Amino acid sequence: MRKITIKILTIPTKFVTSGILLIIALFVYGIVGSHFIMGLNLIDSIYYSVITMATVGYGDYLPKTGIQKIFATTLALAGVALLAYVFNIILTNFQDKMSKYSKGVKKMKAIDNMDDYYILCGYGRVGKVVFEELTKRKQNVILFEKDEDMTENIEENNSVVVIHKDATEDDLISKLAGDKCRSVIISTGDDVTNLFIVLSIRESNPDAWIVSRASKEENHSRLRKAGADKIVSPELIGGKDLYFESTRPHILKITVRHSLDELYDEFKIISKHGCTLENIQYHLPGIETPLTRKINTMDIKDGKRFRDYLEENDEQKEAIENLYKLVNNTHSHIISGPDRATFIKLVDELKKHEEVLGINLTKKEVAKLTRENIK
Structure with missing residues (x-):
């Protein structure tokens, strides 16, 4: 007192x-x-x-x-x-x-009355996006932001608490990152600040799940050693998005239907035309958001290794076959290639070997298509 x-x-x-x-x-x-x-x-x-x-x-x-x-x-x-x-x-x-x-x-x-919550440090350009995603999903959020002007438009309630303190100068964040904390998300634009916060939290909370932003790729290892479980670089992700935007005329999304046995033949055709299979999207019937698996290869040897792996591992093959059954063999390939002319030849050859359902379909169009398949 x-x-x-x-x-x-x-x-x-x-x-x-x-x-x-x-x-x-x-x-x-x-x-x-x-x-x-x-x-x-x-x-x-x-x-x-x-x-x-x-x-x-x-x-x-x-x-x-x-x-x-x-x-x-x-x-x-x-x-x-x-x-x-x-x-x-x-x-x-x-x-x-x-x-x-x-x-x-x-x-x-209000924090004591929360069953669980996320802690978000920093309400800058990246922090705002994270905050919106959390509140959109009706999650409890404790936001640490020392600049009161930046958070003046945030309406605090039983699910949102804003603490105007510097997370590097106050031990409150370490106290809150206990059993009720689902995750600590550190989104400030300063890697040194992020590193200090990670160290402070990890020192007193060995089991806390910590996700930290890293502006520079060389700081990933430092944050990892300090105790961060996941490191995200919005700048690098943004660069990847810019790359795909810049190559959009040479990115193809082709929605097909075929069984697992035809996968290797399909891969040979993609590799033959000098294209890269970026990822595969498996479409659950009637659901817009697909299950996505990154591939990022154009080497036919990778396809052979995967085919041989399935032949030698019955359990893995059965698991993928079950996935194909779940999506009614309907999936999309995101393929990058040298030019549009190559894509025309690629699609023409794929049509001879499998059922092509559409080219560059939107999520809604694919969901409508898969709903019709299960009627």
């Missing part, structure tokens, strides 16, 4: 400095005026200045001339004004601290 009281009554340094300077200036004015106007010696000048500024006025030194009365009046009024200023600072500071303390208590109570 004593620590809380001291913290509440602590006055900001800038107000303390300005108050001290005003008191010194008025005190000097009182001493100089008492000596030259009132005709008092140094000790009596100090005494008279203090009792006049404090509006005590014992009456042992009375101003008699007009100039003495004006001096005494200005000294007394300035003393009253100064006392009012200091009192106002103390009262305003006390009210602000009490308000913040009250809000802090409410925030901690």
Whole structure:
């Protein structure tokens, strides 16, 4: 309780400095005026200045001339004004601290009432996207962002708590990253800051799941050693997206239907035309979002290795066959190639070996197609 009281009554340094300077200036004015106007010696000048500024006025030194009365009046009024200023600072500071303390208590109570939650550090360009994704999925979120202006539009409720503290200077984040925390997402744009937060959390929470942003690829290993479970580089992901956008005329999405036994023949055709199989999307009937498996190969040797692997591992082959049955053999290939002319030849040859359902179909079109397949 004593620590809380001291913290509440602590006055900001800038107000303390300005108050001290005003008191010194008025005190000097009182001493100089008492000596030259009132005709008092140094000790009596100090005494008279203090009792006049404090509006005590014992009456042992009375101003008699007009100039003495004006001096005494200005000294007394300035003393009253100064006392009012200091009192106002103390009262305003006390009210602000009490308000913040009250809000802090409410925030901690809201956190205590959460069954589980995500902790998000940083509400910049990347943090905003993460925050929107979490709230869209109705997840409980504790957001750490020291800049209050950045979060002024966030409406706090039982599922969203915003804490305006620097995560690198406060141990609260480490305390909250306990059993109820599903994940800590660190999204500040400074890798050094992210590294420090990871170290702080991991030191006291060895089981916490920590996902950190890394702006530079060379910092991945440092964050990993510090204790981050996952490292994401939005800049690198963005670069990959830019690459695909720049090559969009030479990216083909072909939706087909065939069995697992025909997979290798299909791969030979793709490799023959110098194209790269980027990934495969398996379409669950009527569902827009597919199951995606990254491939990223154009080497026929990879296809042979995969075929041989399935022949030698019956359980794995059965698992993939079950997947093909689940999607009714319907899936899409994302293929990159040298030019459009190559794609035309590729599609023509694939049509001779398997059922081609469509080219560059949207998710909705594929979902509609798969719904019709199960009727």
